[in-house]
Amino acid sequence: MGAEAVIVASIGDDARGQAVRLALAAEPGLDLSRLRSEPHTPTGQALITVDADGENQIVLIAGANGSHSPAGVPGRLEFAEAGDVLVCQLEIPMAATAAALAYGRSRGLVTVLNAAPGAPVADLLGDVSLLVVNETEARIVLEDESAATTDLAARIHSRHGVDVVVTLGAAGVLWHTAEGPGERPAFEIDPIDTTGAGDAFVGGLATFLAEGHPLAEAIDFAAAVGAMATTGDGAQGYEADRDVVRTRFGLEQPTGPASETKAYWEGRYRERGAMWSGRVNAALVQETGALTPGTALDLGCGEGADAIWLAEQGWHVTGVDISATALGRAEAEARRRGVADRITWQRADLAHWRPAATYDLVSACFLHSQLEFPRDEILRGAAAAVAPGGAFLIVGHVDFPPWAARDHGHDHEAGENLHAFPSAAEAVTGLGLDGPDWEVLVAESRVRSATSPAGELAELTDAVVLARRR
Numbered sequence: 001m002g003a004e005a006v007i008v009a010s011i012g013d014d015a016r017g018q019a020v021r022l023a024l025a026a027e028p029g030l031d032l033s034r035l036r037s038e039p040h041t042p043t044g045q046a047l048i049t050v051d052a053d054g055e056n057q058i059v060l061i062a063g064a065n066g067s068h069s070p071a072g073v074p075g076r077l078e079f080a081e082a083g084d085v086l087v088c089q090l091e092i093p094m095a096a097t098a099a100a101l102a103y104g105r106s107r108g109l110v111t112v113l114n115a116a117p118g119a120p121v122a123d124l125l126g127d128v129s130l131l132v133v134n135e136t137e138a139r140i141v142l143e144d145e146s147a148a149t150t151d152l153a154a155r156i157h158s159r160h161g162v163d164v165v166v167t168l169g170a171a172g173v174l175w176h177t178a179e180g181p182g183e184r185p186a187f188e189i190d191p192i193d194t195t196g197a198g199d200a201f202v203g204g205l206a207t208f209l210a211e212g213h214p215l216a217e218a219i220d221f222a223a224a225v226g227a228m229a230t231t232g233d234g235a236q237g238y239e240a241d242r243d244v245v246r247t248r249f250g251l252e253q254p255t256g257p258a259s260e261t262k263a264y265w266e267g268r269y270r271e272r273g274a275m276w277s278g279r280v281n282a283a284l285v286q287e288t289g290a291l292t293p294g295t296a297l298d299l300g301c302g303e304g305a306d307a308i309w310l311a312e313q314g315w316h317v318t319g320v321d322i323s324a325t326a327l328g329r330a331e332a333e334a335r336r337r338g339v340a341d342r343i344t345w346q347r348a349d350l351a352h353w354r355p356a357a358t359y360d361l362v363s364a365c366f367l368h369s370q371l372e373f374p375r376d377e378i379l380r381g382a383a384a385a386v387a388p389g390g391a392f393l394i395v396g397h398v399d400f401p402p403w404a405a406r407d408h409g410h411d412h413e414a415g416e417n418l419h420a421f422p423s424a425a426e427a428v429t430g431l432g433l434d435g436p437d438w439e440v441l442v443a444e445s446r447v448r449s450a451t452s453p454a455g456e457l458a459e460l461t462d463a464v465v466l467a468r469r470r
Helices: 015-025 063-067 070-077 094-106 122-127 135-142 149-160 197-210 215-229 242-248 259-270 282-288 305-312 324-336 375-384 402-407 424-430
Strands: 009-012 035-038 045-050 056-061 085-089 110-114 130-134 163-167 173-177 180-184 295-299 316-321 343-347 359-365 386-397 438-451 457-469
Touching: 009 015, 009 063, 015 035, 035 063, 070 094, 085 094, 085 197, 094 110, 094 122, 094 324, 110 122, 110 197, 130 135, 130 149, 130 197, 135 149, 135 163, 149 163, 149 173, 163 197, 163 215, 173 215, 180 215, 197 215, 215 242, 259 324, 282 305, 282 359, 282 386, 282 438, 282 457, 295 305, 295 375, 305 316, 305 324, 305 343, 305 359, 316 324, 324 343, 359 375, 375 386, 424 438, 424 457
Parallel strands: 009 035, 085 110, 110 130, 130 163, 295 316, 295 359, 316 343, 359 386
Antiparallel strands: 045 056, 163 173, 173 180, 386 457, 438 457
């Protein structure tokens, strides 16, 4: 489906293992450098029966899958970078899966657990970014065989605090995240064999999540890939690429992060170990330090310094950014400082994303971009997400820092800067904060000293606005 994937697995040194390796080698974009052959060990097998309706039953024989150990996890996953998507399942020893998930979260990976075959996994969920289960597996997670189908996702999220997707076969998909619930119907198709449909769903889901698309779009694509997988015999009995899947099921082009925007910010973050200082913005401390902690939204949270500081003050924070690398670093730092349970990280392109909840504090500090960026539209949507009595903080440049103008090709003297930098007063009037629904507490310019990534000193002027919704 166009993703670059690395398979971390073990096979036996038998003929079946050799056949598996040859088959996988024919898959484009699949890195086999972490596919290990275990000496004197048979390759794992799945014995499958399929009924007249295409439904299947599977018996697993672990073989080389049982050779994975917690001690071997770091050496086999050391290549992964912050923001990558790590998919785990339960066909290897539970302790190894637990170690992989914990290692992934510590490195800032997006961890997806497909809890199949079904087993109790409550002890693993603290290291899981997204849980994917089918209906039977969901009831095992809940330890409630009589749980109503329509309540499965909501109950798992409520009990364990984990974002969850529940696949229901012909009945569609349910999900529940910190942003709320969702559902979609299944694509209409006459299945030949459902073997591997769940795996295909997870693969499609991981592909779109890695590219930064919103979860709902990722689920649309995953559902289509899963449906396509039922059109052939066995787990690999179909052939399709992304365009074939999209055309067959009438999927529109995704509206998630544009490739240019995503590539730009991923490139900026990956070109250095840390792009920002790791210190909280001084204006945020000054203007919110006396507020009573509640729920907070941090727009363009980057590597998480502001969100983490808010969490340390007692806030429950949602941090949103387009860069998986930045969010991975943010999550790892939040865990190091003991506030990971107070922060929800969400990857999204703010140009296409709007808050689904209201917050006691919405913060937009230095929400700028060298690319075309609908900042005013984003801030209007942010204002609408401030709860009654809540605060809206905006901190921004009044011009590009001199090093940004030079390094990123903005010749101000030649008039090439296409980006508006409103003053505090202009921000108040432009966003309608001078209306009857708002009380403007601060609207002023502040001069501060700053240092560029290269060590260059300069004085910068910021526009600071703090408003309270009446």
